[in-house]
Amino acid sequence: xxxxxxxxxxxxxxxxxxxxxxxxxxxxxxxxxxxxxxxxxxxxxxxxxxxxxxxxxxxxxxxxxxxxxxxxxxxxxxxxxxxxxxxxxxxxxxxxxxxxxxxxxxxxxxxxxxxxxxxxxxxxxxxxxxxxxxxxxxxxxxxxxxxxxxxxxxxxxxxxxxxxxxxxxxxxxxxxxxxxxxxxxxxxxxxxxxxxxxxxxxxxxxxxxxxxxxxxxxxxxxxxxxxxxxxxxxxxxxxxxxxxxxxxxxxxxxxxxxxxxxxxxxxxxxxxxxxxxxxxxxxxxxxxxxxxxxxxxxxxxxxxxxxxxxxxxxxxxxxxxxxxxxxxxxxxxxxxxxxxxxxxxxxxxxxxxxxxxxxxxxxxxxxxxxxxxxx
Numbered sequence: 001x002x003x004x005x006x007x008x009x010x011x012x013x014x015x016x017x018x019x020x021x022x023x024x025x026x027x028x029x030x031x032x033x034x035x036x037x038x039x040x041x042x043x044x045x046x047x048x049x050x051x052x053x054x055x056x057x058x059x060x061x062x063x064x065x066x067x068x069x070x071x072x073x074x075x076x077x078x079x080x081x082x083x084x085x086x087x088x089x090x091x092x093x094x095x096x097x098x099x100x101x102x103x104x105x106x107x108x109x110x111x112x113x114x115x116x117x118x119x120x121x122x123x124x125x126x127x128x129x130x131x132x133x134x135x136x137x138x139x140x141x142x143x144x145x146x147x148x149x150x151x152x153x154x155x156x157x158x159x160x161x162x163x164x165x166x167x168x169x170x171x172x173x174x175x176x177x178x179x180x181x182x183x184x185x186x187x188x189x190x191x192x193x194x195x196x197x198x199x200x201x202x203x204x205x206x207x208x209x210x211x212x213x214x215x216x217x218x219x220x221x222x223x224x225x226x227x228x229x230x231x232x233x234x235x236x237x238x239x240x241x242x243x244x245x246x247x248x249x250x251x252x253x254x255x256x257x258x259x260x261x262x263x264x265x266x267x268x269x270x271x272x273x274x275x276x277x278x279x280x281x282x283x284x285x286x287x288x289x290x291x292x293x294x295x296x297x298x299x300x301x302x303x304x305x306x307x308x309x310x311x312x313x314x315x316x317x318x319x320x321x322x323x324x325x326x327x328x329x330x331x332x333x334x335x336x337x338x339x340x341x342x343x344x345x346x347x348x349x350x351x352x353x354x355x356x357x358x359x360x361x362x363x364x365x366x367x368x369x370x371x372x373x374x375x
């Protein structure tokens with residue numbers, strides 16, 4: 001019962017974190033356009049800045065996420081989760097205070113910097129926390145539930161943005177980020193893995209502190225307390241044939257998703273003159289469908305099909321999802337395309353489950369770092 005309660009606190013934390021982080025999603029396009037290209041429905045500068053932000057964030061995560069994850073082995077999952085929980089408050093606070101050109105650039109810079117820590121580390125550390133608490137046989141379903149709760153936070157944020165004004169949305173998001181950090185600090189408990197399970201001397205003398213029953217497990221991840229070199233990154237990504245294949249799938253799937261997400265809202269603005277409320281409606285469909293998929297569809301299908309077959313189905317649905325967006329001929333077509341996430345949303349939980357079963361309990365944060373590196 002104690003472990004269930006601790007996982008419950010993690011799920012609440014994940015819900016609040018996603019609620020705060022995604023709430024500005026439906027309004028950020030209008031905020032960006034208003035700050036950079038007021039009175040226009042097309043703005044190439046906004047697209048360029050979004051692409052630059054994505055590139056810088058990805059490169060920053062490449063350096064910082066492995067370090068943060070490995071530090072959690074020494075200092076604990078909760079201690080390192082405080083970093084993304086706290087850092088996410090700063091850009092939202094700026095956006096809540098003002099949305100003119102100057103404030104937008106301040107938001108843009110701080111968001112780019114903090115996202116290198118927040119976006120990768122929060123998910124990696126949370127998944128490692130789940131793996132610390134859940135036996136292997138139930139891990140796929142647990143990952144699905146965790147992803148479903150994150151999607152539920154996404155849904156709640158879209159609903160709030162749908163009915164709030166732009167300024168109120170930014171202010172509520174900033175307040176929610178503060179509540180998230182306070183809740184995590186007050187209620188989340190440290191797991192038995194990480195800091196409490198592996199001493200510093202053991203870390204130095206071994207690639208990882210691995211129990212004797214896991215001798216055949218792979219891959220073995222070296223401790224990283226500084227920025228990894230290119231050779232270290234290459235070694236991480238090729239240390240297991242199963243992981244290497246998963247990394248390739250994750251890279252191309254992430255590449256497509258990132259390219260689509262970075263341009264979709266601006267495309268809809270230019271072609272169909274979407275507003276904040278229409279963005280919120282679209283994201284609401286994605287969030288509700290994704291939550292239903294991960295909370296009910298995945299736990300039902302995994303025992304029947306297995307993660308690998310379900311991954312193939314999910315990747316096929318993801319291709320159809322992107323194709324419908326690309327040929328949208330009317331304002332309602334993106335809504336139809338959004339419903340395809342009922343299957344495409346299962347790509348990431350399936351990959352996580354496949355990789356998680358290949359490593360021991362003390363290597364869990366490492367596999368999620370590596371999957372993050374591959375994107």
